[in-house]
Amino acid sequence: MSLFAPLLLGLGLLSLATSAVAGPVSSQVYQPVSLADTNVEFRGEPPQAITAQTADGLTLEGAYWPPAECVDQVVIVFHGNSYNHMVSAYRAEPLRAGGRGVLIASYRGYGDNPGKPSEAGLYADAEAWIAKAQELAPDSRLYLFGFSLGGAVAVEMAARHEVSGVATMGAFTRLRDMVPKIARALVTERYDNLARIAAVEEPLLLMHGTKDEVVDPKAVAKLEAAGGPNVVRVNLTGGGHWVPLDGLAPRIWDQWEKLEAARPGAAAP
Template identity: 65%
Template sequence: MIRALVTLLVLLAAPAKADIVRDRIYHPVSLADTEVEFAGDPPLPLQAVTADGLALAGYYWAPEAGNDRLVVVFHGRDYNQLVMARRAEALREGGHGVLIASYRGYGDNPGEPSEVGLFGDGEAWLAKARALNPEGRIYLFGFSLGAAVALELAARHEVTGVATLGAFTRLADQVPALLRPLLPDRYDNLAAIARVAEPVVLLHGAKDEVVDPEAAVRLEQAGGANVTRVNLKGGEHFVPLESIAARLWSLWARLEAAAVEP
């Protein structure tokens, strides 16, 4: 995710402005430039409105009758909510609900992405999830940059469970030390995970070419006893969720049951 950013930052001849650097951190793609085909019924489009008045578009599969579980999914720095909806469709397995969140500036949404902005967007989507599933259980899933949003929300709010895929430790660790002062956003996952009380599942591909798998080890250490690290053998930065969805839901159920045991 960030190696291309390193090269581009090095090429900057003048002192970097925050908006210039952010153009290299975030890589949104228009919905018109992405085509997907769903394996089953397509999700419903819906919106969440942020505290600063932005209407953000996302997608939603409602839980099946008798199922009270809903997972909010946060995508990474690339593409948009439509691509993530196709990638996360497998999380519907077992009749679970899936809410695909999006960010300002992504997928034709208004606004410009930033750390403060994305955390605010996450707040709006979590509120939307609670409105859609008021008596049910809420889980958070974040991929790459979206892992930072999921962990920060879990640190701020009570949820049932959290999972990340390809999470980095902090944004600054992804770039050389000399370039760190140029970064306008921090995304400190080490600090966030230490504040999360709910069970956290850290999924990381053993062959991740973007974020060193050692990041998952450091996050596990920072999170403590409520963190379960899963090493995905052969997995790269993104691992198809069809291969891990059932395992994740089973693991969440087991961790949830363990948390309520006397």
């Protein structure tokens, strides 16, 4: 089922009963899965359990692989609108390539985390995880990776903070574009990548499967056009909404480093 299938299905009923679905539109965006319903097996050493404190007083659980000795790179991973941080950790484990650090962020209401997800809430959660990464590895270069809805979180954080590189997979233009036109006026959550991408100055990889069944591949062309010269579009030929990182991770790191080195005034790593 599509990650946004419940949202699309529910909103598709508007033509029959607008008042019946007007209230819970935003709540259909988020599809968290509890940790009790999650069973993953890692390829190598499992990540450490880790927590971050949000500005509004929530304690969120995530996962962390610290960087190897003499490695100064850490990537924060923001997952999509479903599942939880343990599923995200399983998917993102290949980003440990070369001993890099990987911090799996999660959101309020996901897994066993307290709170109710919202756009403002997810951004507050992301701020907490960025602060946590800076605390854990203060001398490291920081990167952001976001999948689907997490791509919007990564873009927003990159617009607010100076980081070394950003990558998204399956990013949409804005949330309202993911629902039928008749329902867009009822979508209160913005997640507007199209508006925010121009504020991202760091090297930004826009990865998108050419056969993405959830977010139309045309979205990545629109995002590329809205961005600046720092944006690199990566077409994942034959790929769907999620493309496994096993073969991609080394290429992502290589591309980040090349783009980073090419930036005006860039210091040698």
